[in-house]
Amino acid sequence: MELLKVHGSMNTFFLYEGSDREDFPQLTKRLAALDPEIDGLLTVSPSIHADAKMRVFNTDGSEASMCGNGLRCVARFVCEREGAEQAVIETMKADLAVQKEREVDAGVKMYGVEISPVSFRLADLPMAFEDHTEWRHRALPFMDGEIPFTAVAVPNPHLIGIVGKELQKDPSHQEKWAAYFNGENPYFSDGVNLSYVTPIKQGIFVRTYERGVGFTDACGTAMTASALVSCLVGLVPFGDVSVFNPGGMVNCSVKSADGHYQLKLSGNATYLGGYRFHAGTSLAEGGLELVKPMDEQPAYERFIEKISSATAELR
């Protein structure tokens, strides 16, 4: 099986193009055992009504409804395959518009993707807490501390907390609650992606503990949801928000019209190499072989170096 290793803000995936008939949960777990760097598997298959269909699997084998960083990589894959500048990609809950964008830094390929639908209804995450139907910018009484949290589905589930620099620098609080919410608990029956957001001079910084994965360098849907929440609570103005993360930086465009939100995530879509996967008989068996080395990562690392001073206060 041929695979392409890709990343968006260092959120790293194997991308597989082929039929939808494989056992993707099992394949993802095998790939994650062979390469602990990955955060999941992206699959690209034909769509009846769009240019392609994307699915995303977390490293624990669970399937998510969306993946923002992954969609940028799939956008590049489909646009380059079609020789197009834009495309429509079918995802679990919506067909999303994607387009090639101008390189911000030499050699760093950039793509913009629509993030939709957006819902603050707790039933859409799902989240259950007493008889509340939404939870916006308020401390959760069952948690310790006074962090204001917002629950939002884009459409995968996110819980976004606004925290100061100290809690951002020490991720143990976030880890404790994310582990609880993604295990047996009465509030999130399907788990949740938990992000801690801190305003910085150039925008916001977001660290995410992903459902089905753990801490990641970046989560695209979480960054976009965090940009929306930051606009709504007045941390940053509506419009273009620079969102920094442990793996780099993206731009999230947040527009509001008649109570509806238009969200776009723009950032890198970097190819790391072509791989061949040989299946074995058990999870630990099988092998991954690098068959096509690629040289895009140094340009991405130069970009990271240039923006690193923006987040120095959080290190």
Ligand SMILES: N[C@@H](CCC[C@H](N)C(=O)O)C(=O)O
């Ligand atoms: N990394 C992704 C989100 C992947 C899915 C997430 N772990 C979930 O289960 O909802 C992104 O970039 O959005």
